[in-house]
Amino acid sequence: VQLQASGGGLVQVGGSLRLSCARSGSLFSLHASGWYRQAPGKQRELVASITGNGDSSKYADYVKGRFTIPREEPSNTVYLHMNEVKPKDTAVYYCASVDAPYGGNYYHNTPTMNEYTYWGQGTQVTVSS
Secondary structure, eight states: OEEEEEOOEEEETTOOEEEEEEEESOSOSOEEEEEEEEOTTSOOEEEEEEOTTSSOEEEOTTTTTTEEOOEETTTTEEEEEEOSOOGGGOEEEEEEEEEOOTTSHHHHSOOOGGGOOEEOOOEEEEEEO
């Protein structure tokens, strides 16, 4: 399975950006997905995640109300819509995925960071003031 993240770049404070994560090569069509970020000198942290059935999503407090994690079917692409960006949002953003067949752990639940099986290569987001 491969995850291809794209869409990063330079954006001004208060602006918007859309990140994409295209998933390919899996036998399973259902998957739970997440976006994480890592700023220089800091640990990787959760941004947002969505369950395998797509019915539930989870957001870190610092992005609630500003970011959303919609998923497009059947293209297997997960997005991160970033609105009202702040300088603290500057980081490398990573997408992650784990198979979530019906009845499995991640069909109704969002995984923790250690439970994701596949990771994308990261895309840099820089917010300028």
